Amino acid sequence: MLAGPTAVGKGTVSAWVREHHPEVWMSVSATTRTARPGEVDGRHYYFVSDEKFDEMVMRGELLEWAVVHNLARYGTPRGPVVAALDAGHPMLLEIDLQGARQVRETMPDALFVFLAPPSWEELVTRLVGRGTETDAERRARLATAKVELEAAAEFDVVIVNDDVRRAAEELVHLMKP
Structure with a gap:
């Protein structure tokens, strides 16, 4: 399980794992947000309507779900x-x-890994640099990121994403028996 604040590079690290370690099965999340440029339905996310998401929740089809960044x-x-x-x-x-x-x-024996940025400044630079959010969305994501960073101690392992390949390889190494 990989979690971390917005713009820390979870998607980038996951994509590196997907490309270089096809033996690792990757979950695909469902979301009610619209696709960003280059995102493919069914590969990056399942892009669903609010109504479809409601149905999935009511039927117990989701292992977990949340409203993220109030968006x-x-x-x-x-x-x-x-x-x-x-x-x-x-x-x-x-x-x-x-x-x-x-x-x-529901799965207390799973390994919970927190992906952390090298610094707060680097996290802000990454978020602003991707240019995919409005100013209001960036402010909301940064406010959420501060709270998320404080939760790192809840995880079994913290990996600092200062180099995508290194962070991804450390993550894959943790998955091996």
């Missing part, structure tokens, strides 16, 4: 995770802090 809902579909576990695959769930806390309740 959109994200959740991890339960079925694929259970199937991957049953098949014995090393797996990676990329989720937010709220989701990690929910999963800890």
Whole structure:
């Protein structure tokens, strides 16, 4: 399980793992937000309507879900995770802090990894540099990031994302028996 603040590089680290370690099963989250440029439905996220998300919640189809940055809902579909576990695959769930806390309740034996930025300044630079959010969205994400950074002690391992390849390899190493 990989979590960390906004713009820390969770998606970038996960993409590196996906490209270089195809043996690692990657969960795909559902979200009610719109796709960013280059994102593919079913690969990066399942982009669903609010109505579809409500149905998934009511049917118990999500392992965890949360409203993130007071903007959109994200959740991890339960079925694929259970199937991957049953098949014995090393797996990676990329989720937010709220989701990690929910999963800890139902899967306490999972390994919880917090991805941290090298510094607050670097986190701000990364968020501003990607240019995918409005000023209001950036302010909301940075406020959330401050709270999320304080939760690092809740995790089993903290990996500093100062180099994507190194951080990804450390993460994969932790998944191996």
